[in-house]
Amino acid sequence: AQSVAQPEDQVNVAEGNPLTVKCTYSVSGNPYLFWYVQYPNRGLQFLLKYITGDNLVKGSYGFEAEFNKSQTSFHLKKPSALVSDSALYFCAVRDMATSGTYKYIFGTGTRLKVLA
Amino acid sequence: EPEVTQTPSHQVTQMGQEVILRCVPISNHLYFYWYRQILGQKVEFLVSFYNNEISEKSEIFDDQFSVERPDGSNFTLKIRSTKLEDSAMYFCASSLSWEGTQYFGPGTRLLVL
Known part of the structure; x- marks a missing residue:
């Protein structure tokens, strides 16, 4: 079965510094991966997705994600x-x-x- | 930008009562979904719906749950006899095609007392 893991419950970063939010996946076949963001009292907002192609995916609000097949990761x-x-x-x-x-x-x- | 809307934003009900959660998907979308998120837990798939019938449902989606598209714009989730453990945030989502990105609504927070 497909699954994703986010190993960190919380990430703290200073304003202006780069941020990384980690995600690893386990899939059979080609992975189709997504990032969503949830602000307080708001729904899940779509940020970006990886289907195929470039390993660096650009999304909304200046976010990007890097798909790494060898490490089965998709970090934001x-x-x-x-x-x-x-x-x-x-x-x-x-x-x-x-x-x-x-x-x-x-x-x-x-x-x-x-x-x- | 078109978005999925949901009403009500919050609902409090007594155990055993019926509730109907309403969603208006993005207007040209054809596939509809319900997910739920129990407080502090991950978002879980409940059901998908296409062409006026359920495409897929999870084991959570038992006989107490039903979905309906009563008209051309609304998509509803009914819980026939609510239980305490139904307390959760319920998200509606829609996609243009079977493989299209799913866009989520703001959610309805259901509290069963």
């Missing part, structure tokens, strides 16, 4: 963190259901705290 990065980036970040992998449709399998989430 941003060169310069903002206080407003503080939120809960979820990594997800697409899993095909028996019906042929897809469902997403989410990680446990990583809380990012950017300190002023």
Whole structure:
């Protein structure tokens, strides 16, 4: 079965510093990977996805993610963190259901705290 | 930018009562989903829906749950007789195609007392 793991419950980073939120995956076949962000009292907002192609994927709000097949990782990065980036970040992998449709399998989430 | 909307944002109900959670997916999307997130836990898939029928459901989605698309815009999740353990944030999502990115709504926080 497809799965993702987010090894860190919380990541603290100073404003202006680069940030990394880690995600590793376990899939059979080609991985389809996603990052979502959840701000307080808001839904899951799509940030970016990896389907195929370039290993560096650019997404919303200046975020990017690096797909590394040998390390089975899909870490989320941003060169310069903002206080407003503080939120809960979820990594997800697409899993095909028996019906042929897809469902997403989410990680446990990583809380990012950017300190002023 | 079009987005998925959900109502209500919060719902408090008594155990055993029926609740209906409502969602308006993105207007040209054809595939619809419900997920839930129990407090402090990961987001879990409940059900997917296409062409007016359930495509896939998880083991969580038992006979107490049902989904419906009563008209051309709404997509509802009904819990027939709520239990304490149904307390969670429920997210609706939609996608344009079977392989398209799923876009999520803001969620409905359900509290069963």
